[in-house]
Amino acid sequence: MADSVTIEICVDSVESALAAQRGGAHRIELCSGLVEGGTTPSSGLISTVRSCISIPVYVMIRPRNGDFLYGQEDFEIMKQDVLTAKQLGADGVVLGILREDGRVDVERAGRLAQMARPLKVTFHRAFDMSRDLGESLDALIAANVDRVLTSGGEQKVEDALPAVASLVKKAAGRISIMAGSGITERNAHHVIEATGVRELHASATASVASAMEHRNEKIAMGAVRGREYQRPVVSEEKVRHLVTSVVNASL
Numbered sequence: 001m002a003d004s005v006t007i008e009i010c011v012d013s014v015e016s017a018l019a020a021q022r023g024g025a026h027r028i029e030l031c032s033g034l035v036e037g038g039t040t041p042s043s044g045l046i047s048t049v050r051s052c053i054s055i056p057v058y059v060m061i062r063p064r065n066g067d068f069l070y071g072q073e074d075f076e077i078m079k080q081d082v083l084t085a086k087q088l089g090a091d092g093v094v095l096g097i098l099r100e101d102g103r104v105d106v107e108r109a110g111r112l113a114q115m116a117r118p119l120k121v122t123f124h125r126a127f128d129m130s131r132d133l134g135e136s137l138d139a140l141i142a143a144n145v146d147r148v149l150t151s152g153g154e155q156k157v158e159d160a161l162p163a164v165a166s167l168v169k170k171a172a173g174r175i176s177i178m179a180g181s182g183i184t185e186r187n188a189h190h191v192i193e194a195t196g197v198r199e200l201h202a203s204a205t206a207s208v209a210s211a212m213e214h215r216n217e218k219i220a221m222g223a224v225r226g227r228e229y230q231r232p233v234v235s236e237e238k239v240r241h242l243v244t245s246v247v248n249a250s251l
Contacts, residue, residue, distance in 0.1 A: 004198050005192060005198050005199070005200065005246050006026045006027060006178075006198065006199045006200070007024075007025055007026050007027075007199075007200050007202065007239075007242060007243055007246065008025065008026065008027045008028065008029055008058070008178065008199065008200065008201045008202070009023075009025040009027075009028050009029070009201075009202055009203070009204055009234055009239055010028070010029040010031060010034060010038065010201065010202075010203050011028050011029070011030055011031070011049075011234050012030070012031050012032055012033070012034045012038075012041070013045075013233065014045070014048055014049055014052055015233055015234075016205075016233050016234035017030065017049045017052060017053050017057075017234075018052060018053060019233065019234040019235065019236040019239065020053075020055075020204070020234050020236075020239055021053045021054070021055050022236045022239075022240075023204070023234075023235075023236040023237070023238070023239025023240040023242075023243065024239060024240055024243040024244075025055060025239050025243070026055060026056070027055055027056040027057075027058060027091075027092075028049075028053070028055065028056070028057055028058065029058045029059075029060060029094055029122075029201070030045065030046060030049055030057050030058065030059050030060065030090075031060040031062075032045065032060075033065065034203070034232070035227075035232075036065040037062075037065065037125075038060045038062060038124075039060065039062045039063070039064065039065060040059070040060055040061055040062055040063060040077075040081050041059060041060065043084055043088060046059055046084070046085060046088045046089075046090060047088045047089075050088060050089040050090070056091035056092065057089075057090050057091055057092075058090065058091060058092035058093060058094050058120070058122060059081075059085040059090040059092070059093050059094065060093075060094045060095075060124070061078050061081050061082055061085070061093050061094060061095040061112070062078075062094075062095070062096070062124075063077040063078055063081070067098075067129075068096050068097055068098040068126040068129060069098055069099070069100060070097055070108075075097075075108060078095065078097075078112060079111075079112065079115060082095075082112055082115050082116050083115065085116075085119070086116065086119060090119060091119060091120065092116075092119050092120035092121065092122060092146075093112075093116045093119055093120075093121055093122070094121075094122040094123075094124050094149070095109070095112055095121070095122075095123065095124065096109075096123050096124040096125070096126025096127065097109050097112070097126065098126055098129065098130060101131065102129070102130050102131030102132075103130065103131060103132075103135070103136070103139065104123075104127075104130055104136045104139035104140060104143070106139045106142055106143050109123065109139075109140070109143040109145065110142070110143040110144060113143055113144050113145055114144070120146045120147075121144075121145050121146050121147075122145070122146065122147045122148070122149055122178070123140050123143075123145045123147070123148045123149070124149050125149055125150065125151065125180070125181070127140070127148050127149065127150050128150055128151055128152070128153050128154075133150070133152070133153055133163065133167060134166075134167075134170060137167055137170055137171060137175070140175060141171075141174050141175050145175060146175065146176060147175060147176035147177070147178050147199065148167075148175060148176075148177060148178065149178045149180050149201050150164060150167065150177065150178070150179065150180070151164075151179070151180060151181035151182070152164040152167070152179075154181075155181065155182075156181050156182035157179045157180060157181050157182055157183065157191060158182055158187055158190075158191065161191065161194040161195055164177065164179055164191075164194075164195040164197065165194060165195040165196060168195055168196040168197055169196075176198070176199055177195075177197050177199070178197065178199035178200065178201050179191050179195060179197045179199070179200055179201065180200070180201030180202065181201075183200050183201065183202040183242070184202070184204075184238075184242065185238070185241040185242045185244070185245040186245075188200055188202075188242055188245050188246050189245060189246060192246070200242075200246075202239075202242060203232075203234070204234050204235055204238035204239045204242060205232035205233060205234055205235060205238070206232070206233060206234075206235040206238065207230050207231070207232055207233075208230065208231055208232070208233045209229065209230050210228065210229040210230060210231070212229060215228075215229060
């Protein structure tokens with residue numbers, strides 16, 4: 001079983017990408033702004049990561065934080081970012097786009113997927129924000145998307161295992177279902193066994209303190225005070241333990 005399970009790690013830096021690869025990840029999802037759910041990384045980050053690692057790199061295509069209802073300007077940005085990811089050597093793109101009524105925007109998702117080819121296309125957890133998961137799955141199959149990342153419509157995938165299992169059954173091999181949100185070495189095997197998924201998405205991060213000696217504690221550069229002096233970085237050890245837990249469970 002383990003050999004057929006793909007483990008994808010989301011990263012937002014070269015440091016994390018390297019740690020994910022060393023830990024045994026099979027693929028990375030490259031983003032910026034992971035604390036906001038992930039946004040499109042810069043061309044410099046894409047290019048540098050691509051030159052540093054050999055495992056597949058899937059690039060997040062999300063022009064801003066917030067919802068997944070995009071205006072024409074946002075959509076134009078997404079199209080340009082898909083082309084940039086292709087030019088810089090990405091292996092896939094990760095995107096999500098909804099309509100006002102909560103349905104998948106099949107027409108525009110399909111256009112982005114077509115532009116991305118021959119790269120692989122993942123529809124991210126905008127899927128979980130849609131109004132009906134079964135209906136959305138049919139829409140993504142129609143849009144020629146390769147996989148969908150889902151927590152089964154709940155915050156954590158462990159709270160929606162029957163829903164994810166139902167999606168796997170409904171997909172019937174026409175599209176890959178990748179389980180994510182709250183995946184750790186402790187629950188990975190259970191998620192696989194309970195749902196039948198063969199792809200897992202995890203963050204596997206640890207907090208790293210800043211090396212800055214001089215600190216101005218009066219100023220916060222973001223909404224959360226103190227974030228300037230610590231940041232989440234992918235832990236090579238956590239990735240390795242996650243991979244090992246899946247391998248050992250099948251022995």
